[in-house]
Amino acid sequence: MDLQAQSQAAPTPANLPFRIISRTIGQGAYAFIKKACPHNANRPIIAVKFINKQHAFQKGRLSPKQLAQELALHSHLGRHQNIIQFLTHGEDSNWTWIAMELAEGGDLFDKIEADRGVSEDIAHFYFTQLISAVSYMHSKGVAHRDIKPENVLLSGEGNLKIADFGLAAMFYKDGKTRLCNSVCGSPPYIAPEIVVGKRSKRADVLDSGYLANVSDIWSCGVVLFVLLVGNTPWDEPTRRSFEFSEYLEKGGKTTDELWDRIPQAVLSLLLGMLKVDPQQRFSLDQIRTHPWFTSHNPYLGSNGTAKNQLGLATQMLESLRIDFNANPTPSQRQRQALADLNSMDVDPDPLRSRFSATQPETPLTEITFDWERPPRLAAHEGLSASQPVTGYSTNRISYAMADRLAEDPSLSQFTPTPSVPLSLTQAARHFKDIVPSYSLARFLSPLPLHLLLPLLVEALHRLGVPARSEEREDEAFIQVKTVDQRQQGLSGTVLVERYNDEAVEVRFVKAKGDPLEWRRFFKKVVVLCKDGVLVPSPN
Incomplete structure (x- = not known):
């Protein structure tokens, strides 16, 4: 059994002083994060980072001394309103875990x-x-x-x-x-x-x-x-x-x-x-x-x-927009970096020999289907459209579905003039009520899996990214390893999951890299897949 398989098999620590209440909400090269709360209460909700020591020390770029220093310094900082608070930590033979404040946004x-x-x-x-x-x-x-x-x-x-x-x-x-x-x-x-x-x-x-x-x-x-x-x-x-x-x-x-x-x-x-x-x-x-x-x-x-949380959230959400007429092709420099990556099958970071990375390059585990899913918008209701949408407008789906799409704040980015639904602002009290905590790198599609997956794979190939989809019942995933326009490593998973009886949700889950560059990558794929994207009707 190789080290990666061993890291997958290692059971998480027993007798934790809290109970885990979510699937994975974040992943690094040798760690993953889940939500937790007290055994006898539902609050407060915290984040717990699980670090696989064997993987990190033997395969990664982390030493026991570095991990100990991270724990000591983070704990030393105490409490500040703009720093994730360190709560406590523990370990067993396989894992070190760190309990900390949850960044709900x-x-x-x-x-x-x-x-x-x-x-x-x-x-x-x-x-x-x-x-x-x-x-x-x-x-x-x-x-x-x-x-x-x-x-x-x-x-x-x-x-x-x-x-x-x-x-x-x-x-x-x-x-x-x-x-x-x-x-x-x-x-x-x-x-x-x-x-x-x-x-x-x-x-x-x-x-x-x-x-x-x-x-x-x-x-x-x-x-x-x-x-x-x-x-x-x-x-x-x-x-x-x-x-x-x-x-x-x-x-x-x-x-x-x-x-x-x-x-x-x-x-x-x-x-x-x-x-x-x-x-x-x-x-x-x-x-x-x-x-x-x-x-x-x-x-x-x-x-x-x-x-002014609501004003802040509204302005931020309304500044996000996908331009379906944009040129999604990679730059010449990025194409060359991708060619080097594909030919040598090495990590895409050309500076790796000169810089100590925050994370090792070898992923801890393929936890593709363990990701926590964002709340479903009226997921219990079926779509009433009788045939697939052939373009990216909503003129061939039901009015009811169009209304439901318009109520999803993360989908406004696909409209010519993004806006926050009035019903949402009227009910909102906090920033998180308008701007979702989950990644906005997602879209909905009316296409069935057997039509949508080839569209996604072809889009990735056109961007110079090697891709092969893997299916599992009503779900599929595509592992992505590429470089951004600054030639830095970018990796993650494109998850394709059944949203309800007639729609599919596509989520781009980043594992490593700059989040702004991940969004740029997401936008390019969306433009190339525009014939399979559901878009809310303009207000």
Whole structure:
């Protein structure tokens, strides 16, 4: 039996101090997450991360010392409103488990449109909360070292929550500042001083250290850029990136059109945070006193949390839109990276030899059918359409079905003018009542499995992604391993499940990679499958 099969067979820990109440809600390369609650009550609902130690230590890139450090530092942080709270942990011979606060709102960047970003007010709101979290961490002597969209979650009230302290490090203790030497992070978000440092002994260890808290500032700057425009400014902060080289040579006055979309009031803040010289980079005090940072925000309450949850949720949901006329084909650079991936059958990250990944590359287990399903919209009711929809309009399905589609907030992204149903806003009280916690990378189709699966596989092939579907009764799945437009690894599963008697739901479940890039990938597949997508009628 190979290691992967062993990891599947290992029973989860017995005698847990809580009861598991869900299927899998998240997956990493050597861990998965489920919901839990007390044995004798239904609240509070928490998240529990199960880490398979044998897989992580022997096959992955995690050491017992690193895991112990993650537990110690996350616990050390205590409680902050913008950080996922550590509750407790335990272990047996096979597993280490970590109980923590549940991010009821899901991934922030799953709710942000690729290549568009969010409004300046929303970017300001979430950036303010990000800096609040980072300021608190740094005040406790801890640097995150892996600030990126994958690690930015939401509460049910729409507030930002920083997660995943697997690469965190103590940079200040007992009145002394400590330099870090580990080369770690995600290439588009990593600080340049980490990348260019000399490594004469090991590829993942620098000869001279860096200030991890200062490198966090750089990563926060890149996240702000992504919030505003829906894309990263470069692949990596090295001369290998044309965009970064131009940024260096022109002192930030780049010709990249993405920079033209940055509001003038924000530009000086961004340039200050993205100073290549760490000694010249803005400090947290300089960020917090910048005029843009201190400007009024209609969504930010005096206590630093969302004060207009419904307005925030509505604006975010209405900014998501699938353009069925878009060109879904991959770029030449992405095609070449895919060709390299297919020919060598290696991990798609071309920087893997120079960076320590947050996760190992070998998946823990194929838990395809263990994923928790989102709430079904009127799932007990059958569709009354008598024949398949041949286009992506709703003019050949019943009025009743069209009304039900219009009531599903996650389906408004397929309409020309996305909007939140009035009935939903009238009943809503919190952010999560409008913006679903589950991923918005999903669509409904009237096509039967035997027609829809070939359509999906063909779409993936046209994008250069090898794909083969596997069926199991009324369900099917397609494992995906590809690269995004920045040539970083992207993997997950396309789940195809029976929604009711006449409709099928297709969900794109990410296992690894940038959530914004996963959404971009999802949009391309949807455009290529548009003849099989059910779309709500325009209001």
